[in-house]
Amino acid sequence: MLNYNTHNQHLSVPDSSIKIAIKREDLIHPFISGNKYRKLKFNIEDAKTTNVKTLLTFGGAFSNHIAAVAYAGKEYGFNTIGVIRGEELREKKDLNPTLTFAKSCGMQFEFVSREVYRIKTNDDFINSLRNEFGDFYLIPEGGTNELAVKGCEEILEADDFKFDYICCAVGTGGTISGLINSSKKHQKILGFPALKGDFLQEDIRKFANQDNWKLISDYHFGGYGKIKPELISFINTFKNDYNIPLDPIYTGKMLFGIFDLIALGYFSTGSKILVIHTGGLQGIAGVNDMLKRKNRPLIEI
Ligand SMILES: *Cc1c(COP(=O)(O)O)cnc(C)c1O
Numbered sequence: 129m130l131n132y133n134t135h136n137q138h139l140s141v142p143d144s145s146i147k148i149a150i151k152r153e154d155l156i157h158p159f160i161s162g163n164k165y166r167k168l169k170f171n172i173e174d175a176k177t178t179n180v181k182t183l184l185t186f187g188g189a190f191s192n193h194i195a196a197v198a199y200a201g202k203e204y205g206f207n208t209i210g211v212i213r214g215e216e217l218r219e220k221k222d223l224n225p226t227l228t229f230a231k232s233c234g235m236q237f238e239f240v241s242r243e244v245y246r247i248k249t250n251d252d253f254i255n256s257l258r259n260e261f262g263d264f265y266l267i268p269e270g271g272t273n274e275l276a277v278k279g280c281e282e283i284l285e286a287d288d289f290k291f292d293y294i295c296c297a298v299g300t301g302g303t304i305s306g307l308i309n310s311s312k313k314h315q316k317i318l319g320f321p322a323l324k325g326d327f328l329q330e331d332i333r334k335f336a337n338q339d340n341w342k343l344i345s346d347y348h349f350g351g352y353g354k355i356k357p358e359l360i361s362f363i364n365t366f367k368n369d370y371n372i373p374l375d376p377i378y379t380g381k382m383l384f385g386i387f388d389l390i391a392l393g394y395f396s397t398g399s400k401i402l403v404i405h406t407g408g409l410q411g412i413a414g415v416n417d418m419l420k421r422k423n424r425p426l427i428e429i
Pocket of ligand 1: 299
């Protein structure tokens with residue numbers, strides 16, 4: 129079951145003039161972890177007020193969001209349908225660990241080509257899904273909508289307003305929007321995008337109601353899901369030093385960035401930094417399978 133008892137863990141860094149703590153949202157649950165739980169909470173409550181018995185959402189084959197929706201559906205009594213990018217997966221006998229988990233929760237898959245995936249929000253495509261599966265409650269890709277942002281506004285607690293900086297990884301921008309909305313004016317929210325793309329600024333502005341934030345776009349390592357050996361080695365060293373696992377898609381890149389910025393003197397003396405660990409650890413097994421096939425060093429778990 130869900131563990132709401134997350135806490136801030138102090139990290140000692142070489143530059144002792146900087147105080148840094150990490151909010152362990154990854155401990156909420158192994159599969160419905162971190163921000164994906166926050167983003168689903170009010171969507172599930174809303175879905176319960178309708179007569180609809182099915183949740184439908186979209187994602188890639190390793191998606192933390194797909195795993196979270198599958199588990200939430202099982203937990204709260206909804207059928208779930210995952211529209212998955214990559215029609216070649218339909219023929220594969222062995223599903224990857226994320227899809228194996230989602231299937232074990234009862235999720236049904238609709239595998240679509242990359243072309244169809246790109247137009248997945250078009251009315252025609254949604255209507256064809258309704259014809260096939262009946263009525264459903266639609267949760268967007270990555271789970272980001274107004275209700276998701278509302279859920280992410282619950283991440284910060286009263287004790288967290290003493291921090292000067294709050295750092296989080298950014299995918300669709302829902303999580304950072306919630307953090308911005310619930311932060312105090314004196315705080316600065318730094319987002320570390322896990323992908324390339326200028327559209328994020330716009331997307332965040334749609335949901336955020338303050339302007340005390342900034343995106344730091346230098347640490348996406350070439351784009352979404354792109355993994356370099358120096359990132360793997362950082363994640364393994366971090367685990368070894370602090371006994372905290374990081375995922376290679378989001379939180380690993382963010383912490384690599386934060387440590388680099390500290391080394392570059394970005395944060396002034398005495399800065400207090402809160403890092404949000406948004407979870408995503410379920411994705412490590414799938415990434416390790418891929419690294420193993422390429423004969424590259426693995427993420428230690
Ligand atoms: C999805 C995800 C993010 C990105 O959250 P957005 O709200 O889409 O910006 C960050 N970290 C982890 C671990 C995630 O799974």
